Amino acid sequence: MKILVCIKQVPDMESRFRPNGDKTWYDESDLAFRMNEYDEYAVEQAVQLKEQLGGEPEITVLSIGPERTVEAIKKALAMGGDRAVHIRDDRYYQKDPWQIASMIASYAKGEGFDLIFTGMQSQDRGSAQVGVIVAELLGIACATTLVGFSYDGGTITAKRELEGGIKGVAKLKLPALVTCQLGLNTPRYPTLPNIMKAKKKEIASLTPAELSGEAELTATAAIYPPAKKGGGLVLEGEIGIQVDRLMGILKEKTAVLR
Amino acid sequence: MKALLIGEYRQGKLLDTTYELKAFADRLGADSVMLLVGSDADLPKYEGRLYLADAGKYGEYNPDLHKQLVLQAVEKENPDCIVFVHSSYGWDLAPRVAVALKAGQVSEIVALNDGAYEVNACNAKLRRTVTPKGGLAPSGACPLAVLTIQAGAFSPSGEPQGAPQLERLELSGTASAIEFVGYEAAEQKGVDLSKAEIIVSAGRGVGKKDNVPVIAALASALGGELGASRPVVDAGWVDHSHQVGTTGQTVSPKLYVACGISGAIQHLAGMKKADFIVAINKDKDAPIGEIADVLVVADVMQFVPAFTAKCAR
Amino acid sequence: MFLELTEEQKLIQETARNFARSVLEPLAPKLDREGDHPAFLANLKKLAELGFMGLNVQGEYGGSEAGVVAFSVAMTEIARACASTAVTVSVNNMVCEVIQAIGSQEQKEKYIPRICSGAYAAGSFALTETGAGSDPAGMTTTAVLDGDSWVLNGSKIFITSAPYAGVFVVWAVTDKEAPKGKGISCFLVEQGTPGLVIGKQEEKTGQHASATNELVFDNCRIPKDALMGKLNDGFRIAVAELGGGRIGIGSLALGIGLAAMDYATRYSTERVQFGQKISSFQATQWKIADSYTELEAARLLLMNAAFRKESGRPFAKEASMAKLFATEAANRACYNAVQMLGGYGYTADFPVERYARDVRITSIYEGTSEIQRVIIAREILKNIG
Numbered sequence: 001m002k003i004l005v006c007i008k009q010v011p012d013m014e015s016r017f018r019p020n021g022d023k024t025w026y027d028e029s030d031l032a033f034r035m036n037e038y039d040e041y042a043v044e045q046a047v048q049l050k051e052q053l054g055g056e057p058e059i060t061v062l063s064i065g066p067e068r069t070v071e072a073i074k075k076a077l078a079m080g081g082d083r084a085v086h087i088r089d090d091r092y093y094q095k096d097p098w099q100i101a102s103m104i105a106s107y108a109k110g111e112g113f114d115l116i117f118t119g120m121q122s123q124d125r126g127s128a129q130v131g132v133i134v135a136e137l138l139g140i141a142c143a144t145t146l147v148g149f150s151y152d153g154g155t156i157t158a159k160r161e162l163e164g165g166i167k168g169v170a171k172l173k174l175p176a177l178v179t180c181q182l183g184l185n186t187p188r189y190p191t192l193p194n195i196m197k198a199k200k201k202e203i204a205s206l207t208p209a210e211l212s213g214e215a216e217l218t219a220t221a222a223i224y225p226p227a228k229k230g231g232g233l234v235l236e237g238e239i240g241i242q243v244d245r246l247m248g249i250l251k252e253k254t255a256v257l258r
Numbered sequence: 259m260k261a262l263l264i265g266e267y268r269q270g271k272l273l274d275t276t277y278e279l280k281a282f283a284d285r286l287g288a289d290s291v292m293l294l295v296g297s298d299a300d301l302p303k304y305e306g307r308l309y310l311a312d313a314g315k316y317g318e319y320n321p322d323l324h325k326q327l328v329l330q331a332v333e334k335e336n337p338d339c340i341v342f343v344h345s346s347y348g349w350d351l352a353p354r355v356a357v358a359l360k361a362g363q364v365s366e367i368v369a370l371n372d373g374a375y376e377v378n379a380c381n382a383k384l385r386r387t388v389t390p391k392g393g394l395a396p397s398g399a400c401p402l403a404v405l406t407i408q409a410g411a412f413s414p415s416g417e418p419q420g421a422p423q424l425e426r427l428e429l430s431g432t433a434s435a436i437e438f439v440g441y442e443a444a445e446q447k448g449v450d451l452s453k454a455e456i457i458v459s460a461g462r463g464v465g466k467k468d469n470v471p472v473i474a475a476l477a478s479a480l481g482g483e484l485g486a487s488r489p490v491v492d493a494g495w496v497d498h499s500h501q502v503g504t505t506g507q508t509v510s511p512k513l514y515v516a517c518g519i520s521g522a523i524q525h526l527a528g529m530k531k532a533d534f535i536v537a538i539n540k541d542k543d544a545p546i547g548e549i550a551d552v553l554v555v556a557d558v559m560q561f562v563p564a565f566t567a568k569c570a571r
Numbered sequence: 572m573f574l575e576l577t578e579e580q581k582l583i584q585e586t587a588r589n590f591a592r593s594v595l596e597p598l599a600p601k602l603d604r605e606g607d608h609p610a611f612l613a614n615l616k617k618l619a620e621l622g623f624m625g626l627n628v629q630g631e632y633g634g635s636e637a638g639v640v641a642f643s644v645a646m647t648e649i650a651r652a653c654a655s656t657a658v659t660v661s662v663n664n665m666v667c668e669v670i671q672a673i674g675s676q677e678q679k680e681k682y683i684p685r686i687c688s689g690a691y692a693a694g695s696f697a698l699t700e701t702g703a704g705s706d707p708a709g710m711t712t713t714a715v716l717d718g719d720s721w722v723l724n725g726s727k728i729f730i731t732s733a734p735y736a737g738v739f740v741v742w743a744v745t746d747k748e749a750p751k752g753k754g755i756s757c758f759l760v761e762q763g764t765p766g767l768v769i770g771k772q773e774e775k776t777g778q779h780a781s782a783t784n785e786l787v788f789d790n791c792r793i794p795k796d797a798l799m800g801k802l803n804d805g806f807r808i809a810v811a812e813l814g815g816g817r818i819g820i821g822s823l824a825l826g827i828g829l830a831a832m833d834y835a836t837r838y839s840t841e842r843v844q845f846g847q848k849i850s851s852f853q854a855t856q857w858k859i860a861d862s863y864t865e866l867e868a869a870r871l872l873l874m875n876a877a878f879r880k881e882s883g884r885p886f887a888k889e890a891s892m893a894k895l896f897a898t899e900a901a902n903r904a905c906y907n908a909v910q911m912l913g914g915y916g917y918t919a920d921f922p923v924e925r926y927a928r929d930v931r932i933t934s935i936y937e938g939t940s941e942i943q944r945v946i947i948a949r950e951i952l953k954n955i956g
Contacts (some may be wrong), residue, residue, distance in 0.1 A: 226384070232549075
């Protein structure tokens with residue numbers, strides 16, 4: 001079995017974000033980058049499946065991004081990936097989900113992957129499109145938002161998270177692509193020996209020019225901080241004073257405290 | 259401009275979010291037609307043409323077949339945009355339609371901003387305006403685009419009215435790569451937050467499981483219920499039945515107190531209809547501050563015990 | 572010159588940070604106040620399984636082969652969350668390294684994997700005695716060959732991890748007639764050996780979860796092949812290995828100092844006095860500026876010492892400089908942090924008082940600041956005249 005896991009490196013979401021010079025993306029200069037959280041679930045599920053199948057499947061990790069992306073790739077390899085493909089692209093952020101997906105599909109087309117794992121979305125862009133588009137371009141089955149995954153004899157049983165805590169269960173036959181949601185599993189910490197061993201694993205490097213990517217279908221016109229909602233009162237200062245003021249406001253403005 | 263709206267139907271019922279699609283079309287100033295894979299037994303109140311396919315035949319979740327049904331309606335109507343709710347149904351189906359039509363997709367639109375679609379980035383710490391390539395959308399003639407709208411972002415202004423003109427859709431075959439097996443109910447342990455007048459919720463900012471009783475104590479001092487954000491539930495600090503948000507319960511209490519909740523959009527969607535929102539957060543810039551009536555900038559574990567003591571007095 | 576961590580070092584730092592934040596930090600206040608020995612040991616086991624007990628140890632003995640720089644950054648991240656756990660990890664690494672450096676093949680194969688895998692919760696380093704602290708060559712514990720055994724008599728104090736260590740590296744006098752420091756040898760003593768008595772546990776100011784005990788050798792009989800390294804060559808080894816330990820303790824102190832300043836700095840942006848955030852006062856800003864500057868200098872000194880050791884170059888002077896500066900800087904940072912929190916900083920409701928207690932020992936153990944200065948001056952002066 002050949003497995004592909006698509007990962008993205010994103011900024012730590014606790015960071016402060018500000019627009020870059022031409023206001024089309026965020027300024028990356030002061031940000032710390034890590035693997036997209038949803039993609040960690042994807043890597044973990046791929047590795048668990050490899051373990052379930054006695055180590056037979058080969059896991060390829062794919063990521064698109066600049067030089068720094070190698071760190072996220074190495075983490076995926078340290079978690080249990082076998083080899084990696086790094087599509088080096090400094091202008092990745094100018095590409096829309098359709099272009100990103102077309103690059104992945106262009107690579108994957110000739111490789112004959114049986115199963116592809118992706119995160120359900122990236123934490124920075126949050127479009128939730130790339131996985132599904134890759135599946136459609138490859139013409140393989142796809143289910144999104146998995147919080148449960150099991151595999152038996154060529155069939156995946158996917159538990160999808162729906163609204164209101166309900167789950168929907170569906171079966172897909174390989175080849176297939178699934179997108180992974182928070183709660184699917186608990187991603188492992190890469191062990192130190194595995195981090196060091198990952199150094200020896202192959203990371204093939206490709207450029208966008210070597211892939212038949214598509215032209216963009218959407219464009220970011222501008223990026224900016226959200227407008228502050230007026231009217232909200234901000235209480236700062238001493239705890240004791242904050243307590244008294246909040247109590248006063250609640251008595252005045254709500255019917256629940258008298 | 260014409261919008262094709264894709265309604266939602268689950269477990270034998272039309273979902274209310276369907277009406278948000280019409281509200282969005284109205285905001286766009288677009289004419290609309292609707293498509294629903296549902297049933298005659300629960301039709302939307304809608305003034306206009308409704309393409310109806312039988313969920314009994316084509317499934318409630320079968321994106322392969324639903325995609326073909328949408329494409330049929332597109333062929334008949336030639337719309338400028340196809341609009342989904344950004345939900346487990348919409349984000350799953352929309353990109354499939356977009357690829358089939360080679361149309362650009364804009365995901366999770368939260369607002370219309372000066373003639374462009376506005377979406378969140380980086381946990382709602384930034385906003386982006388996105389335009390389908392070459393388009394003047396949403397004001398003028400635009401290229402075909404697939405849009406998903408954030409649940410709750412476009413509320414219907416009044417009670418939906420009207421009876422749709424039905425037009426039925428059929429497919430010649432029902433072969434699909436996906437076999438839907440069934441639903442699993444949410445685990446419910448008897449906490450019905452939807453009826454609570456006061457909810458005090460714990461978020462990641464409470465720090466650890468041992469601190470949750472401090473939040474629960476405020477809830478009980480106010481005579482309310484304990485709520486929780488998703489990270490707190492996922493960490494096992496609070497049972498899922500207390501979860502507020504898109505994957506938990508949607509609530510509309512008279513008073514909502516968010517303790518150490520930064521305000522991930524999934525959480526906001528579940529509680530922003532509360533009459534009065536108090537947020538207690540160390541981070542003055544936390545997104546919860548956007549919708550809070552009062553933001554108390556303080557450490558939750560210092561402020562809440564002091565406030566609870568005050569309430570008890 | 573390139574002052575960036577490698578990708579592997581960054582990943583090790585990230586793993587250490589994530590584990591420390593999610594597993595160690597939530598437990599640290601409880602370990603400090605009431606203790607939870609089973610939970611403490613369970614976390615050591617998890618750290619062993621992740622490869623943190625033998626960072627600079629070869630793979631064939633179960634080590635991670637990650638190097639000294641990785642050891643330093645990992646120690647800092649662990650200590651940010653829990654100094655007691657960090658000191659145990661530091662000592663375990665040193666025990667593995669000394670066995671790797673001078674142990675026989677059998678000794679390496681027997682003991683190192685047990686520490687690296689967590690089969691032993693800890694290894695222990697038994698050098699200090701009541702009359703031999705800063706002057707370890709003044710030790711009086713003796714080892715006498717009797718047939719096929721060595722017989723140990725005497726006592727040691729301030730022995731980290733003694734109650735739960737699987738093996739002790741023990742220094743003892745084997746030639747009383749030799750000049751000072753020339754008649755000391757090094758032994759491996761297993762926990763449970765008859766005659767090895769774990770004595771009184773010290774009640775310390777900080778680092779409460781890490782046990783610190785007296786060790787008593789009462790006719791403690793160990794096999795002849797428990798001798799590690801050459802006979803009467805033990806003191807030189809102790810001195811050499813303490814250099815590596817100093818990088819560990821300096822890195823640990825840096826972690827505590829950063830934790831304290833990070834907390835106090837955030838607090839200063841929330842706390843309001845005289846109608847404004849205290850971070851807007853220059854008195855606060857200078858503390859922030861001074862402490863972070865010193866901690867950054869400490870980090871660079873530590874990186875330099877670690878890099879020299881990793882490159883196989885002499886590093887004793889650099890390790891002492893880094894240990895001296897980092898531990899003193901971290902003490903000042905914790906002092907400033909308490910000051911910035913005012914009265915709250917002196918209460919158990921805030922973590923900075925724990926940081927201030929935990930950090931105090933760092934300028935004492937693994938060689939006091941005074942001894943570091945002696946070493947630094949000696950290393951400088953020996954090349955002159």
